[in-house]
Amino acid sequence: MKETVLKMTGIDKNFPGVKALSGVEFELRKGEIHALMGENGAGKSTLIKVLTGVYEKDSGEIYLNEATTAVSFDSPKAAQTSGIQTVYQEINLLPNLSVAENLFLDREPRKWGMIDWKKMNALAAELLKKLDIKIDAHKQLSDCSIGIQQMIAIARAVDMECQVLILDEPTSSLDDDEVKKLFRLMTALKERGVGIVFVTHFLEQVYEISDRITVLRNGELVGAYDTKELPRPELVAKMMGKDIDDLARIKAEGQAVQDVISSHTLLEARGLYSTGSIKPFDLTLHPHEVIGITGLLGSGRSELVRTIFGADSQDGGKLLMKNQELTFKAPINAMKRGIAYLPEDRKKDGIFQDLSVRENIIIALQTKQGIFQQISRKETEAFADRYIDLLQIKTASRETPIKQLSGGNQQKVIIGRWLLTEPELLILDEPTRGIDVGTKTEIQKLMIDLAAKGMSIIFISSEIEEMIRTCSRMIVMRDGEKVGELSDQQLDQETIIWTIAGGVKQHGKS
Incomplete structure (x- = not known):
């Protein structure tokens, strides 16, 4: 068995009216990738903040490197000094500085009291090469992709001689290629003996990259498991605290709703377009109906619903609601006509913090x-x-x-x-992104319930499976254009992917 690099025992943390952690145990081994899983509110973030000195624990002990003397951190800097580094989902770097400046911020090499720019750029280039991060150290950070910025934040943490690297939702803003690059970097760090705590909601990624999984629920430890010995349905059940038949039932409930879809039209778009983002687009939506809009990032999904809601300009075509032509100059006009819109970025456009x-x-x-x-x-x-x-x-x-x-x-x-x-029409743009499996299920069931009561719903999601479970029809977009409309037996993952990719599915062939 590998050496233990971190051990937390009996961790308690209380906030007014809320017991956030109760007797939680966590162990991280040297050279392993350990997924920390649980629903939102399970205590993952609180445990990390206790470990890194953001919060003071109420009781419990923290041990490093199999020492018999417990440690305690009164600030994130104290934790960093002991070799614990955290890279958060919101990258905490300075976009107006170069890659090299961000890598060595507050620890720049100096010569005669001045920053030694030549040495700093050389050290940065050497570090990036060692970690196989292909980027010019002189480049301004704001000119780098989110994926590269994420890896630069990790490189900075590694160069500060971390033993424990905490990655908090590192893949939520990355595309598939960037995720692969990140996983290669994580594997390289694992081979160097770094213990990695991987916090994510993506089950597929957990099973692809992690060695062990610890599950928290309601601030308590459910258990720690070898990834290869924990089937996916069991993981979901442990996170939710119950046997999970809900996801299987959702599709059946959705089918029952489809049977009562009204023949009346609630919303109709005829040749609707928005210059530079949406090409002429046709859409018909009925009461009791959940329709999905899918496509790759940049396909125009969000731009389409923003145009319907009046958040983006309608430059042509017609939008009709109950056969009455409408032109929404601003979202307030759409709201007054019974349209509601949950935006993709809840932190930027949704909540008032x-x-x-x-x-x-x-x-x-x-x-x-x-x-x-x-x-x-x-x-x-x-x-x-x-x-x-x-x-x-x-x-x-x-x-x-x-x-x-x-x-x-x-x-x-x-x-x-x-x-x-x-509202009569509810538009949900990525309502389940970045949230736990249990809450995703609740939101999917809520959509079905609302449709059963007569509401119309437009649902955008990057996860095809949840759209198949909840939608009666799916609109496929590519490059701002509608390229397909699927329903009934066409609603399977293979057909949808072929349509997104621009091909025609041939049954029996791949």
């Missing part, structure tokens, strides 16, 4: 009604409590700042915000 859960829930309804019809405090509290209960939002109270909630619970708050406006 410094406002409470209550305030985030009621803000769309207040905007729709206008400043002259103020909603009373009593009403806002009742609205917030209704959707906290309905969507099972995990929060200490309705007045908790939304930025303190997990990503999945933030997403539920935004969904609650739009449901409060009682």
Whole structure:
């Protein structure tokens, strides 16, 4: 068995009204990639912040390198000094500086009190070559892809002689090629003896790269397992805390909804286009219907729904709702006609970070009604409590700042915000990205339930399987253009991928 590089025992952490961690154990071995899994709110981020000195633990011990004396860190810098480095999903580098400057920030080589630029660039080039990161050290960081920036952040951590490298959702913004490059780098670091904690929601990636998996649920340890000995359905069941038949049932429930899809048209687009992003586009949507829009990144999925919602300009064609032609100059016009839109980037376009859960829930309804019809405090509290209960939002109270909630619970708050406006059409752009399996299932079931009650839903997702489970039809886009519309027996992964790629599926051939 490999040497233990990190051991955490009996870790407790409490916040007002919330027990975030209760007696959690975690062990990381030298030269292993260890996936830390659990639903949002399971305690993963809290455990990492306790380890790295962001939070002070209430009880428990932390040991490094099989030492018998426990350590404690009162700041992230203290943890870094002991060889623990963290690379977060939001890359904490300076885009206006060069690659070399970011690699050696606050530890630049100096000569006669001045930065030795020649030496720093040479050291940076040597480090990048050693880690097989193909980028010019002189290049400005902002000119690098997100994937390269992620690897530069890792290179910086490694060069600071880390023994423990924590990667928090490192692949969420990467394309497939960048993920492969990152995994090659992780494997190289593993072979050098670095212990890597890999936090992710992508099950496929866990099984591709990790050696062991630790599962947390509701702030408690479920268990630690060898990846190869833990079947995927069992992992999901352990994360959710129950036998998981829900995903299999969703498609059957969705089929039942399809049977009652109305023949009436709610929304119709005829030759709708937006200069530079959407080519003339036709679409028909009925009550009780969930339709999916799929395609590669850059295919125009988000631009299409932003045009429908009035967030991007409509430069031609017609948009009709209940056979009445509409032109939305701004989102408020769409809101008043019963359209709601959950954007792709919830942190940038969705949540108001410094406002409470209550305030985030009621803000769309207040905007729709206008400043002259103020909603009373009593009403806002009742609205917030209704959707906290309905969507099972995990929060200490309705007045908790939304930025303190997990990503999945933030997403539920935004969904609650739009449901409060009682829309006829709900547009969901990547509503399950970056959230746990359990919350994904809840959101998928919610879509089916809302459609059963008569709502129309447009659903965009990068995960084809969840779209197949929930949608009655799928629109395929490529380069801003509709290239296919699939339904019934065509809704299988192979046909969808062939359509995205621009080919025609030939049954029996690959």
